[in-house]
Amino acid sequence: GQNIDQPTEMTATEGAIVQINCTYQTSGFNGLFWYQQHAGEAPTFLSYNVLDGLEEKGRFSSFLSRSKGYSYLLLKELQMKDSASYLCAARDSNYQLIWGAGTKLIIKP
C-alpha cells in the first residue's frame, strides 16, 4: 500500500532550527510537496521537490532522497508564527497526492 510517515508533533525554540522528516512509500513517484497549515486555515504551498537534493527558499529548505523515499523540511530562525502543522504529500505514478497526517510544530519563546 501507499503510505506517508511523519512525526505527529515537534517542539522547538524561537530562533532555533528544526527539521521535520517525512518518509514515503508510493506506487511510482512524481514529486513531493510540503504544505503549511495554521489552525483553522487553508493549507498553503511551501515547496516541491522532484529531483534529489536541497531546495532553499528563504528560511525554509526542503530535501529529497528518492532512493531512500525520504524528505525533510528544514526551518531556520524559527519565529512564533511558524507554529503550525506541516503536511508532507507525495505524488504517485497516477499523479495522485498521498498525504501524511501532518506534523504539529510548537514554537516556544
Added chain:
Amino acid sequence: ETGVTQTPRHLVMGMTNKKSLKCEQHLGHNAMYWYKQSAKKPLELMFVYNFKEQTENNSVPSRFSPECPNSSHLFLHLHTLQPEDSALYLCASSQDGGGNQETQYFGPGTRLLVL
C-alpha cells in the same frame, strides 16, 4: 489570499438535514478537488473534477453528492449525514489536474459538525 473561497466556514446540521457547501476559485484553474480532513488523519481525497468532468470518486458514500457547474465553482451537497462525517471539508484547485509540477491551492475549509 482569496484565490479559493469556501462558504460557509462553519456548519452545524442534524442527520436529517440537507445542506450544500460551496467553493469558488479565482485562479483560472481547470481542476477542482474536495478533501475531508479529520483530526490527526491524512487528507482524504473525495472527488476530483477536471474541466467540469468528474475524474475521481474515492468510494465516497452517496450521502455526499458533488456538483461542478463550471471550472470556477464546485459544490458538495450533503444529506442524511452521520456524526462520523464531522470534519473539515477542504476545497482545492489546480491548473489542469495533471502534470509534474501541479500545485494544489486550498480554500480555508468548512468546519462541519453533524449532530
